[in-house]
Amino acid sequence: MNNRHSSTIVLRLLVFSVAGWLLASCSWLTSGGDDGKSERKHGILPHQKIRIVINSLGYTFPEGMNENNNPYLDYIKEGTNLDIDVVLPPIDAYHEMLNVIMTSGDLPDMINTSNSGFLSNYVKRDAIMPLDEYIDLYGPDLKRLIPQEAWEQVTFDGKIYAIPSLNEVMGTEIMYVRKDWLDNLGLEPPETLEEYVEVMKRFAESDPDGNDSLDTIGLSITENLGRTAPFFGAFGTQKSAWYERDGELVYSGILPETKEALAFLSGLYRDQLLDPEFPLNKTKTLEEKIISGKVGLFSAAWFDTRGPIEESRKSDPKAEWIPLEYPVGKDGHRGTYSTSLVRSYNVIPATSSNPEGVVTFLNFIAGEGHKTLKLGFENEVWIKRDGKMISNFAEHDRQKYRGIYGALCDTVELDVSKDRLDSLGEHFHLWDNIEKVHANLIKNQFESAPTPAMGKYNTKLQQLQDETFTKIVVGTLPLDEFDSFVERWKREGGNEITEEVNEWYKNK
Secondary structure, three states: OOHHHHHHHHHHHHHHHHHHHHHHHOOHHHOOHHHHHHHHHOOOOOOOEEEEEOOOOOOOOOOOOEOOEOHHHHHHHHHHOOEEEEEOOOHHHHHHHHHHHHOOOOOOOEEEEOOHHHHHHHHHOOOEOOOHHHHHHHOHHHHHHOOHHHHHOOEEOOEEOOEEEEOOOOOOEEEEEEHHHHHHOOOOOOOEHHHHHHHHHHHHHOOOOOOOOOOOEOEOOEHHHEOOHHHHHOOOOOOOOEEEEOOEEEEHHHOHHHHHHHHHHHHHHHOOOEOOOHHHOOHHHHHHHHHOOOEOEEEEEOOHHHOHHHHHHHHOOOOOEEEOOOOEOOOOOOOEEOOOOEEEEEEOEOOOOOHHHHHHHHHHHHOOOHHHHHHOOEOOOEEEEOOEEEEOHHHHHHOHHHHHHHHHHOOOOHHHHHHHHHHOOHHHOHHHHHHHHHOOEEOOOOOOOOOHHHHHHHHHHHHHHHHHHHHHHHOOOOOOHHHHHHHHHHHHHHHHHHHHHHHHHHHO
16 A cells, blocks of 8 residues: 555544544534524623633543543632533544644634644634633733733734643753762762763763663663753753844754754764663653663653652662752853743634633633642642641542643742642752752743744654754764755745744844
8 A cells, every 4th residue: 555545544534533533522513502692692691601622631530520520620610600511632643633623614612732833823724713802801810810921922913812821830851860879989960061971971881870780871861852951051052942143033953052962962872871772762761761770860850850760769769869950061051941931822713602701711720710720629639737738649649630621721820839849749859940940941032923934844844853863863864964954944944934033033
């Protein structure tokens, strides 16, 4: 069977399976969507019902509950006086299914997506509605709690087309090392890039765990050069951001500094200090290597102290992990990437009969309902004792599904965030890690809605970059192939994106 024929069959199967899933999951095709419209025409308050398509984020429900039957959804319904019909597409095909839903002919009132390209593409097609008037009337907490720079990322031609959910933490990666391995080898915690390389070399070649076998890894990362931000930071760059150079914004992936970082990583791979399996490493794979004692140095997510690092300690009581300073490069650079202020986008299809209901729903999640949806029900999940929040971990874990709703329109309240993180165990240093990440961000200077050219080219260009960078590091392409990549990136859409980015930068 040829590839084109095979792809066509797969696409048809996806469409048929999604169509069947839609019919099985909800009553869209038989619901009275037009009733609301006719009632509004006659000045009668419409029936307050909304249908929303949202992401499960991998959460599951306790036995006997589901996305439409649980106490947290009841809490939102009571707070908004809305009848809410929730649809959770399968997480593995979430974004593919959103596109099928958008062409289904019978759309929900709201769709949540983390894909900025989805937003820009459907704005361009006039398939989602501008929300300014509804936010003015029904979103006082949205206006109060969401900063202007976030609204700018969902504004096209002067109109707001999505309600953003905010990232609580503006970065992710922080270096961690096994101090017991350093002590075993008589090493101090590394600070400079050269000292980091020495630690990797000794971890790979000097039996740091003392098991008389050279079975440990100097540094492990994930596929597509994931978990390398501090090393790119030592060269003053990151893989996918925009920085000012000579008064204009330039894409970081094509900078000479990025080529230097790739040369550094390629050297680690050549000298067998970098995990040879990294092109196949998913995050879970990296975590398994940490837990099993194969890795003693890695760029952790700030929350990994409560994940693989804690599991490593349980697996080996001698494992002592400490955070490190970000590696400093020869020109004094250090740091990690900054994440977007916006985590996801809530859009209202142009056919929605109840946009005011959607805005009311999101306004409640962002404002009055934020603390409960973030922390869980007081006296069930947590209590306050002597001014400190204490969590019931069994209930916290059982009720994690509340995050499906809370993440739809997350806002940032620092006291709530600190209480929550400290209650999970101050010995995990979650709040300390966040503060350290925030103090070392290399800030992306493009802070706007995705440009039209980004929607058109970004997916292809990102794939090109991932493949080229990985091949350079493992040595199947020479370092100078980076220069060919830069020219191809510019030619195949990058120049057009750069022009649009700088048009925004000039007028911001």
